[in-house]
Amino acid sequence: MFDGADTPHLDHLVARLIERWPDHGDYVAKSLAGRAPEVVSASDALARVILLLGERAAAGVEGLIDDYRFLCEKIVLPEELHFRRHGRYRLAKFEDAERECYANPLLMGRYMNGLLVSEAVWSNHAHVFAEYLNDYLPRLASGASHLEIGPGHGVFLYFAATKPGVGRVEGWDISPTSIAKTRDALQALGATGNVELRLTDLFAAGAAGGARFDSIVMSEILEHLEDPVAAVRAACRHLKPGGLLWVNVPANSPAPDHIFLFEGLEHAKGIVEQGGLAIEHSVAFPMTGATLEKAVRRKLAVSCVVLGRKPGGPPDSTLGNH
Amino acid sequence: MDRDEIRAKVRDILAEVIEDDNVEIEDATVAEEVPDWDSINHVRMIVDIEAQFGIRFEIEEITRSENVGDLVDMIKAKLDRQGA
Numbered sequence: 162m163f164d165g166a167d168t169p170h171l172d173h174l175v176a177r178l179i180e181r182w183p184d185h186g187d188y189v190a191k192s193l194a195g196r197a198p199e200v201v202s203a204s205d206a207l208a209r210v211i212l213l214l215g216e217r218a219a220a221g222v223e224g225l226i227d228d229y230r231f232l233c234e235k236i237v238l239p240e241e242l243h244f245r246r247h248g249r250y251r252l253a254k255f256e257d258a259e260r261e262c263y264a265n266p267l268l269m270g271r272y273m274n275g276l277l278v279s280e281a282v283w284s285n286h287a288h289v290f291a292e293y294l295n296d297y298l299p300r301l302a303s304g305a306s307h308l309e310i311g312p313g314h315g316v317f318l319y320f321a322a323t324k325p326g327v328g329r330v331e332g333w334d335i336s337p338t339s340i341a342k343t344r345d346a347l348q349a350l351g352a353t354g355n356v357e358l359r360l361t362d363l364f365a366a367g368a369a370g371g372a373r374f375d376s377i378v379m380s381e382i383l384e385h386l387e388d389p390v391a392a393v394r395a396a397c398r399h400l401k402p403g404g405l406l407w408v409n410v411p412a413n414s415p416a417p418d419h420i421f422l423f424e425g426l427e428h429a430k431g432i433v434e435q436g437g438l439a440i441e442h443s444v445a446f447p448m449t450g451a452t453l454e455k456a457v458r459r460k461l462a463v464s465c466v467v468l469g470r471k472p473g474g475p476p477d478s479t480l481g482n483h
Numbered sequence: 484m485d486r487d488e489i490r491a492k493v494r495d496i497l498a499e500v501i502e503d504d505n506v507e508i509e510d511a512t513v514a515e516e517v518p519d520w521d522s523i524n525h526v527r528m529i530v531d532i533e534a535q536f537g538i539r540f541e542i543e544e545i546t547r548s549e550n551v552g553d554l555v556d557m558i559k560a561k562l563d564r565q566g567a
């Protein structure tokens with residue numbers, strides 16, 4: 162399907178998706194068209210995992226695809242309409258997002274399944290995932306301890322947990338559904354050994370254990386919080402001096418549980434900096450079908466990746482020098 | 484406002500949203516035939532139609548219209564109901 166690239170899992174997932182939802186074919190073709198080989202191979206690695214998880218689920222791969230369609234049409238579209246009409250997200254309070262989503266197993270389960278499929282299908286998500294796999298994970302030194310806050314479907318965490326040489330791995334999430342999904346995914350994929358999962362609010366996690374992580378990932382969570390600077394600071398307390406925080410946050414991207422409107426990459430970098438980190442690297446990926454320039458001009462969704470480092474690491478630290 | 488006037492205005496709104504001054508539509512045109520008329524641009528177009536015609540769509544109506552003719556009919560019905 163892609164020039165010279167061997168991507169059996171992605172090809173298979175895409176074929177099943179289009180068979181189930183033929184009208185989505187043009188969108189998918191457009192999304193796949195602009196991907197560089199290293200992005201395509203990351204999407205293929207992800208598609209392999211999506212297919213494995215789908216085959217083990219009661220509703221099968223088709224169930225995951227139906228949940229993805231539900232995400233596009235029933236979860237995101239109404240929010241998109243609200244956002245375009247009013248220029249802001251529908252909800253602004255964390256407790257409302259918690260009630261509508263995190264504490265609503267039926268919706269949350271479908272939402273996270275749909276989001277998982279979107280990681281391979283939506284252009285911005287696929288590029289972010291490739292960035293995580295190809296740029297971020299290789300930065301972790303052997304033995305690095307790693308935490309993901311808000312793992313949701315659990316698949317980012319799975320790839321960290323199975324990185325050769327990685328140390329202890331934790332996942333914290335406020336949603337019982339997300340913790341269960343992450344646990345099930347790790348179990349189904351045979352990657353539970355070094356992973357501990359905790360049902361907790363990031364802000365309630367306390368400082369017990371001290372600054373013990375070399376790496377923290379916050380992917381699609383800062384936009385869910387009323388005060389993202391406070392969230393970065395709270396995460397930072399668990400980071401060792403010199404440790405890395407990898408943030409992925411979508412700008413202009415409405416969803417029922419998005420309450421803080423990020424306006425773009427500079428905004429996201431500013432928040433990470435205000436949270437006390439030095440920016441090491443940053444990159445933005447536009448939604449399917451738009452160039453970055455057009456997405457910015459038209460306030461379309463852009464995924465922003467910001468890598469920050471907590472000041473004060475030992476001068477001979479190898480973490481991050483790749 | 485008659486159907487031709489409504490369709491012409493819809494065309495201008497679509498042209499602005501997809502950034503293509505030369506786009507041409509007729510009643511039988513479907514979104515899939517027009518490059519860049521994807522779901523997000525559809526939502527943006529609907530919101531501009533709402534603002535310019537002074538009408539409001541229900542979420543189900545947004546996905547329901549099969550082609551441009553349906554959309555024009557829907558707009559006309561809303562305008563007629565308002566006595567415009």
Ligand SMILES: C[S@@+](CC[C@H](N)C(=O)[O-])C[C@H]1O[C@@H](n2cnc3c(N)ncnc32)[C@H](O)[C@@H]1O
Pocket residue numbers: 263276310311312313314315317333334335336339361362363364379380381382385386
């Ligand atoms: C959109 S999902 C992100 C899933 C995954 N990281 C990804 O990027 O696809 C957001 C997750 O953050 C969790 N979350 C939201 N607020 C939280 C908080 N205050 N503390 C911990 N987890 C939170 C939600 O329950 C949900 O599982």
